[in-house]
Amino acid sequence: MDRNDLTRRQFIAAASAGSLAAVASGTIPAYGNITKKAGKLAILGGKPVRKNKSWPRWPYWDENVVNSIVKTTKSRIWCRIQSKSGTVPTFEKKFAELIGTKYCVATGSGTQALHTCVEALGIDAGDEVITSPYTDPGTIASILSARVLPVLADLDRESYQLDPDDVERRITENTKAIMPVHMMGQPCNMDRIMAIAKKHNLKVIEDAAQAHLAEYKGKKLGTIGDLGCFSFQSSKTIACGEGGAVIGNDEELMDKCYTVHNHGTSRRGRTEVAGPKYRMNEFEAAVLLGQWGGIEERFARRNENAAHLTSRLKDVPGIFPQKLYEGTASGSFYIYAMTYRKEYFNNADRNKFLKALSAEGVSLGAYIGQGLHKEPWVEHILSSKVYKKMYSKKRLREYREQNRCPNCDKVCREMVMVWASGPLLGTKKDMDDIADAILKVYENRDKLSSI
Numbered sequence: 524m525d526r527n528d529l530t531r532r533q534f535i536a537a538a539s540a541g542s543l544a545a546v547a548s549g550t551i552p553a554y555g556n557i558t559k560k561a562g563k564l565a566i567l568g569g570k571p572v573r574k575n576k577s578w579p580r581w582p583y584w585d586e587n588v589v590n591s592i593v594k595t596t597k598s599r600i601w602c603r604i605q606s607k608s609g610t611v612p613t614f615e616k617k618f619a620e621l622i623g624t625k626y627c628v629a630t631g632s633g634t635q636a637l638h639t640c641v642e643a644l645g646i647d648a649g650d651e652v653i654t655s656p657y658t659d660p661g662t663i664a665s666i667l668s669a670r671v672l673p674v675l676a677d678l679d680r681e682s683y684q685l686d687p688d689d690v691e692r693r694i695t696e697n698t699k700a701i702m703p704v705h706m707m708g709q710p711c712n713m714d715r716i717m718a719i720a721k722k723h724n725l726k727v728i729e730d731a732a733q734a735h736l737a738e739y740k741g742k743k744l745g746t747i748g749d750l751g752c753f754s755f756q757s758s759k760t761i762a763c764g765e766g767g768a769v770i771g772n773d774e775e776l777m778d779k780c781y782t783v784h785n786h787g788t789s790r791r792g793r794t795e796v797a798g799p800k801y802r803m804n805e806f807e808a809a810v811l812l813g814q815w816g817g818i819e820e821r822f823a824r825r826n827e828n829a830a831h832l833t834s835r836l837k838d839v840p841g842i843f844p845q846k847l848y849e850g851t852a853s854g855s856f857y858i859y860a861m862t863y864r865k866e867y868f869n870n871a872d873r874n875k876f877l878k879a880l881s882a883e884g885v886s887l888g889a890y891i892g893q894g895l896h897k898e899p900w901v902e903h904i905l906s907s908k909v910y911k912k913m914y915s916k917k918r919l920r921e922y923r924e925q926n927r928c929p930n931c932d933k934v935c936r937e938m939v940m941v942w943a944s945g946p947l948l949g950t951k952k953d954m955d956d957i958a959d960a961i962l963k964v965y966e967n968r969d970k971l972s973s974i
């Protein structure tokens with residue numbers, strides 16, 4: 524057990540269980556409060572905690588969504604440039620209002636939104652952007668699409684977010700921006716990241732693709748940096764299949780985002796810069812507008828359920844809900860994440876834990892198998908013509924050598940999660956089922972070696 528393993532919370536849990544001596548000696552304390560009534564594991568023939576009960580399904584739809592699509596179909600306004608009052612311009616106004624920002628440009632995906640920001644900020648081949656290895660591949664793709672070097676910084680092992688100290692260590696003279704990723708829809712340590720950006724004169728593009736409506740220190744995520752990006756891909760907490768948005772308060776910069784995403788053609792009709800065609804289509808916006816009425820209610824429900832689940836899980840030994848930074852007021856709960864420490868479970872591998880849980884009728888997943896720093900794109904760009912031309916041999920050699928993120932590797936091995944967009948819209952009883960199943964597996968931890 525390394526030093527990090529004994530967090531303050533574990534210390535408190537251990538202390539309240541009366542095992543201070545065990546903490547001091549570094550052994551794992553026995554846990555006093557758990558009853559022995561859980562019964563035999565379902566995977567070994569016992570009765571499952573949850574049987575034949577479904578979870579709320581995702582993506583969400585109702586008759587309003589269907590009617591909205593039908594209306595767009597019949598209107599023959601299928602593309603945003605056909606009308607200033609079509610679904611896309613309407614969505615942009617409403618989304619900006621919802622998040623509390625002045626401007627919004629809707630795109631065809633979150634990846635497209637992020638790439639639009641990189642281009643609009645003038646970040647170009649030869650430059651570097653620092654981001655997280657623990658994210659959707661779209662984050663990195665947005666940087667690579669501009670032939671910019673994505674520099675991956677390590678994580679805080681308990682929050683799964685970028686470690687600001689490691690971000691600062693990785694700044695070079697070519698760094699132009701930081702792209703913090705609000706993983707699971709919870710805020711990064713934005714105070715620190717903004718302070719580092721200010722000190723080194725860097726732009727901040729928030730990847731809030733998982734973080735709709737989440738709030739940090741009185742501000743919604745996406746409104747803290749220079750630009751913020753969202754995704755409306757099917758799995759996200761606001762969804763239309765594929766879709767995205769850039770938000771911001773700087774009129775000139777947001778105008779540039781519009782120009783970039785519109786094949787380089789400005790609102791004035793001049794083709795001014797090199798740009799892809801990333802416009803959201805009217806059907807996607809129709810799906811988004813059709814679900815508008817319930818967005819905030821669903822957000823509030825996920826937060827309530829998450830709070831209940833956390834209150835049930837926080838005292839389970841070996842299960843540590845995602846660490847939240849001070850100032851976190853709410854999360855989007857795209858994913859409800861926790862760390863599984865096998866040393867508390869009789870050293871049972873995470874797979875065994877997940878298998879036992881699944882048999883109880885509660886399926887948790889492992890999410891990202893390995894960080895993006897370990898994927899083959901790294902060697903692909905290091906041997907590509909444009910990167911060899913735009914970055915010095917020395918820089919590319921250092922890049923390969925420094926491309927290590929040991930905390931991310933640990934997180935990939937330890938994290939377990941609930942896909943939360945749908946399931947966290949369930950009842951309190953649904954949340955209790957998750958907690959009861961985890962507790963039951965904990966109580967039967969000595970049996971895990973036999974499954």
Ligand SMILES: *Cc1c(COP(=O)(O)O)cnc(C)c1O
Pocket residue numbers: 631632633634635658659661662704705730732733753754755756765766767
């Ligand atoms: C989903 C996601 C993206 C990419 O969004 P798409 O709409 O799928 O292109 C980027 N970053 C994060 C953190 C995501 O979860």
